[in-house]
Amino acid sequence: MGWDAFGLPAEQYAIKTGTHPAVTTRANVATFRKQIQALGFSYDWDREVDTTDPGYYKWTQWIFLQLFKRGLAYQAEVPVNWCPALGTVLANEEVIDGKSERGDHPVVRMPMRQWMLRITAYAERLLGDLEGLDWPEGIKAQQRTWIGRSEGAEVDFAIDGGLGTLRVYTTRPDTLFGATYMVIAPEHALLDAITTEEQRVAVQAYVTQARSRSDRDRTDDSRAKTGVFTGRMAINPSTGAPIPIWVADYVLGGYGTGAIMAVPAHDVRDFAFARAYGLPIRQVVSRDGVPQAEPLEQALTDDGIAIDSGAFSGMATAAFKVAITAWLAEQRIGERKVNWKLRDWVFSRQRYWGEPIPIYYAVVDSAGAPLPAGALQPGDVARLLADGNVRLLADNPIAVPESELPLVLPETDDFAPTGNPEPPLAKCHAWRFFVQDGVWFARETNTMPQWAGSCWYYLRYLDPKNDAALASREAIARWLPVDLYVGGAEHAVLHLLYARFWHKVLFDCGVVQQSEPFQRLVNQGMILGEDGEKMSKSRGNVINPDAMLQVFGADAFRLYEMVMGPLEAVKPWATAGLHGTRRFLNRVHALFDKPVVDAPADDATLRALHKTIAKVGDDTRELRLNTAIAAMMSLLNELVRMAALPRAVAEPFVLILAPYAPHLAEELWQRLGNSESLAWQPWPAHDPALCEDDTVEIPVQVNGKLRSKLTVAKDTPLAELERLALADVQVAKWTADKVVAKVIVVPGRMVSVVVK
RNA sequence: GCCGGAGUGGUGGAAUGGUAGACGCGGCGGACUCAAAAUCCGUUGAGCUUGCGCUCAUGUGGGUUCAAGUCCCACCUCCGGCACCA
Incomplete structure (x- = not known):
C-alpha cells in the first residue's frame, strides 16, 4: 500500500486552514487505511510506503540526481501561470479560460527558470518498447499519439x-x-x-x-x-x-x-x-x-x-x-x-508540499566573487539577494552529495505563497542559505511535481525499509517486472509514460534489469452513480462505501463490485444489486447449518464441485471475477438441495470462496474445525476427469435451425451420432420429403443436417 | 475530424464460429405468517399455439459459412482519449 501524499490538495487545504500539510496527510492516511482495511484486502502492510516520508523521498531525490548526472535534468526558461491577485503560480488545471479557478482572477503567462527532464531523449525507446507490452490497445495507442x-x-x-x-x-x-x-x-x-x-x-x-x-x-x-x-x-x-x-x-x-x-x-x-x-x-x-x-x-x-x-x-x-x-x-x-510531439517534462513546482530538489547554487556578488561567510546570517543573505546586491549562479547548479540525502523539507508554518513568483521555500532562509568552505550557498527552492513520488513507488514496495539503496539487488531480481498492474485509464499517458521513462533511466544506470516496469496492464472501469453519470458531489450521486459496508458488510460489498460486470467496463452502481450478493452470502452461511458429514459426495455433486473449482481458478487468473462468482452461485444452488454437506465438498468450496468473501470464508473454515487460517491453504486441486460429463446433450440442426437435442454418451462415434440424428422424430419431420444433402457432425458438439 | 472501446430481455450482464440470454436484480404465482418483512419453491425475451410445437429476436443493411452475438464490408448511436503537431 502506498500513499501518494504530496501535492496540491494538501497544500491548498493548509493555506486555507493553517494546518500543516503533514498533519492533514497523516489524518487522511489514517482514515483511508482504516477504510481499506475494513474491506479486507490482502495487502502486505509491512510494505506500506508514503511518498512524503523522508525515508522514501530520499530515493526520489536520489533518482533525480542520477537524472542530473546523466544530463537528463536541466534548467530552462519556461512560461508559468502567474496570478498576481493570488500571489502564486498556478498549475494548468487551476487556470480556466485565462482566469484562476479560485477567485476568477486574471492569470498571465510569464517565463521562469524551471527544471526540466529530458524525456525526449527516450522518445524512440518509449515508442518502440510499447510493442512487447501486454497492455490494452487503447492505452498503447494513446501513448503512441502522445509521443507523436x-x-x-x-x-x-x-x-x-x-x-x-x-x-x-x-x-x-x-x-x-x-x-x-x-x-x-x-x-x-x-x-x-x-x-x-x-x-x-x-x-x-x-x-x-x-x-x-x-x-x-x-x-x-x-x-x-x-x-x-x-x-x-x-x-x-x-x-x-x-x-x-x-x-x-x-x-x-x-x-x-x-x-x-x-x-x-x-x-x-x-x-x-x-x-x-x-x-x-x-x-x-x-x-x-x-x-x-x-x-x-x-x-x-x-x-x-x-x-x-x-x-x-x-x-x-x-x-x-x-x-x-x-x-x-x-x-x-x-x-x-x-x-x-513529445516535449520535455517541466519538473519543478513553485510549491511547498513536494520533494525538495537536491540542488544548490553559489551566492556571488556583483563582481562574481563568492560571498564570504563573515558575520552574515541567512536572513541577511536573503536581504542582499532581494536587494540585488548578490545573485545566485543559477547556470551552475551543484548536486547535493548523495550521502547528504534526504534533503528534508524544512519545518515551517509559513507555506503560503510568497506574493511573487518565487516558491514558498524561498522564505525559509535558515534552510535555504548555508555556509560551506567559508562562503554562502543557496538551495533550490522549487519542489518536484506530484508525479515524482508515484513514478517509482512499485520499486520501493520491493524493499521498503532499505536505507542503503532504493531496493536491494536481490529484491529487484526476485520481483520485477511487475506482472500485473491494475490502474485507471486516466493514467494512460502521463503517469505511465513518466514511470516508464524513469524505469528506463534506472535500467541504464544498472539499477533494474528490465527495460519496462509493467508487463501486463489492465484498466479497471470507473463505477458510475446510480443515474449512470460520473459520481460527483455536485450531482449528489456519490455512493459512500462506509455506509454500504455498514448495511451489507464488507464481503457483500466486495462481491458486488466484482460481480457487476467485467473489470474493465464502466458500469453504473445499483444498490439493489447488493441485495443479491448479500443473499448469496446468507445462503452460503445457511448451507453450513446442515450437518457436515465425512461420507463421500455423490457423483453429480462431485462433478459440479470440480467444474466449479476449475472455472473459478481460470476466471480468477484471467480477472473474470464476475463469472467466477456466478459459477460459485450455481454450485451453491446445487448444494442447497442436499440434506447433509460432505466435508470433501465443504472445504474446497470455502477455499475458492475465500479470495472473494474472505471474512465469511475464514469463519466457515473455523466452523469446519480448522484452527489455522485458511490463508495458508493451497488452492484446491480439481480432477480433470470429473470436469467432463459422461453423457452430453447434442443439438441437431436442420438447415441451420435447431430442431432437436440428443442425449448420448460422450464418446458416441460419428456414424452413430449421424444415425441417431436422422432417426430422431423431431428431425424426421423436417427431412421427411426432402433429400439429405449433407450431414456435418462435430463430435461432442453438434449435428447439422442439410436438406434440399 | 482522427484513434481506441462498446451496442444482447424490464435491468446488470453470460456465451472456444456450434443449444443466445449463464448468474444476479426486478416482476409474477405459491408456501410459511393473524399480517407484513425475511426466507423457501416455481415461473419470467416477444409473439402464435396455450397440445408435441412454430415464427421472430444480439444497433442497421449487406456478405462468408452446414452454422454468425462472434468473421468480413458499409453505416448509425453511445462512451473514453487526442485534436491547427505541418
Whole structure:
C-alpha cells in the first residue's frame, strides 16, 4: 500500500486552514487505511510506503540526481501561470479560460527558470518498447499519439532580400511544388528580421494579440484562422517562384521548425487559410494523374499521383517523398527528418508540499566573487539577494552529495505563497542559505511535481525499509517486472509514460534489469452513480462505501463490485444489486447449518464441485471475477438441495470462496474445525476427469435451425451420432420429403443436417 | 475530424464460429405468517399455439459459412482519449 501524499490538495487545504500539510496527510492516511482495511484486502502492510516520508523521498531525490548526472535534468526558461491577485503560480488545471479557478482572477503567462527532464531523449525507446507490452490497445495507442513520431523532411527556403534561409518541416515533401506561401509562428526568432517596415505595425499588433490568447483559444479548431503578411517573399526551391511569407498562429512555435511551407491544395489548414486570404492554390497531387476541377471544394490530403511537379510528375506519393528528399540533400537545401510531439517534462513546482530538489547554487556578488561567510546570517543573505546586491549562479547548479540525502523539507508554518513568483521555500532562509568552505550557498527552492513520488513507488514496495539503496539487488531480481498492474485509464499517458521513462533511466544506470516496469496492464472501469453519470458531489450521486459496508458488510460489498460486470467496463452502481450478493452470502452461511458429514459426495455433486473449482481458478487468473462468482452461485444452488454437506465438498468450496468473501470464508473454515487460517491453504486441486460429463446433450440442426437435442454418451462415434440424428422424430419431420444433402457432425458438439 | 472501446430481455450482464440470454436484480404465482418483512419453491425475451410445437429476436443493411452475438464490408448511436503537431 502506498500513499501518494504530496501535492496540491494538501497544500491548498493548509493555506486555507493553517494546518500543516503533514498533519492533514497523516489524518487522511489514517482514515483511508482504516477504510481499506475494513474491506479486507490482502495487502502486505509491512510494505506500506508514503511518498512524503523522508525515508522514501530520499530515493526520489536520489533518482533525480542520477537524472542530473546523466544530463537528463536541466534548467530552462519556461512560461508559468502567474496570478498576481493570488500571489502564486498556478498549475494548468487551476487556470480556466485565462482566469484562476479560485477567485476568477486574471492569470498571465510569464517565463521562469524551471527544471526540466529530458524525456525526449527516450522518445524512440518509449515508442518502440510499447510493442512487447501486454497492455490494452487503447492505452498503447494513446501513448503512441502522445509521443507523436512523424517522418518528413526539413527544407530551406531562401528569403528574398538576402536574409538567408527559412527552414520548414514537412511530412509531405512531395508537395513542394504546390507550396504557394509560407507561414511562420508568431514566436519565431526570425519574424522580426523578416518583417518589412511597411508591415511592421500590423505584424507587431498581430503578435501581441496572439500572445494574449490562451493556449486553449489558440488551439480551438473551430476558430477561423488568422494571420498577417510579413511583407517579405521567399523562393520556392522547386519552382523558383516567389511566395509570400505570412505570420499566423495556426503554426506552433514549439513544433518542428516553427515555420511551414503551405500547400493549400493538399492540407486542410492551409486550404482554409488560403481561402480566407485569397492566396493561390496549386494542385500537385491527383488521384489518377488528372487534376480535379477548379476551384477545389476541399484539400486532397490522400496520397496519389504527382502532377505539375517538374521531373517528378507521375510519381506515386511514397516514391516521390524518397526521390525529392534525396534531391534536397543533393542540393544541400534539406534532409530527411523525424519529429516528435513529445516535449520535455517541466519538473519543478513553485510549491511547498513536494520533494525538495537536491540542488544548490553559489551566492556571488556583483563582481562574481563568492560571498564570504563573515558575520552574515541567512536572513541577511536573503536581504542582499532581494536587494540585488548578490545573485545566485543559477547556470551552475551543484548536486547535493548523495550521502547528504534526504534533503528534508524544512519545518515551517509559513507555506503560503510568497506574493511573487518565487516558491514558498524561498522564505525559509535558515534552510535555504548555508555556509560551506567559508562562503554562502543557496538551495533550490522549487519542489518536484506530484508525479515524482508515484513514478517509482512499485520499486520501493520491493524493499521498503532499505536505507542503503532504493531496493536491494536481490529484491529487484526476485520481483520485477511487475506482472500485473491494475490502474485507471486516466493514467494512460502521463503517469505511465513518466514511470516508464524513469524505469528506463534506472535500467541504464544498472539499477533494474528490465527495460519496462509493467508487463501486463489492465484498466479497471470507473463505477458510475446510480443515474449512470460520473459520481460527483455536485450531482449528489456519490455512493459512500462506509455506509454500504455498514448495511451489507464488507464481503457483500466486495462481491458486488466484482460481480457487476467485467473489470474493465464502466458500469453504473445499483444498490439493489447488493441485495443479491448479500443473499448469496446468507445462503452460503445457511448451507453450513446442515450437518457436515465425512461420507463421500455423490457423483453429480462431485462433478459440479470440480467444474466449479476449475472455472473459478481460470476466471480468477484471467480477472473474470464476475463469472467466477456466478459459477460459485450455481454450485451453491446445487448444494442447497442436499440434506447433509460432505466435508470433501465443504472445504474446497470455502477455499475458492475465500479470495472473494474472505471474512465469511475464514469463519466457515473455523466452523469446519480448522484452527489455522485458511490463508495458508493451497488452492484446491480439481480432477480433470470429473470436469467432463459422461453423457452430453447434442443439438441437431436442420438447415441451420435447431430442431432437436440428443442425449448420448460422450464418446458416441460419428456414424452413430449421424444415425441417431436422422432417426430422431423431431428431425424426421423436417427431412421427411426432402433429400439429405449433407450431414456435418462435430463430435461432442453438434449435428447439422442439410436438406434440399 | 482522427484513434481506441462498446451496442444482447424490464435491468446488470453470460456465451472456444456450434443449444443466445449463464448468474444476479426486478416482476409474477405459491408456501410459511393473524399480517407484513425475511426466507423457501416455481415461473419470467416477444409473439402464435396455450397440445408435441412454430415464427421472430444480439444497433442497421449487406456478405462468408452446414452454422454468425462472434468473421468480413458499409453505416448509425453511445462512451473514453487526442485534436491547427505541418
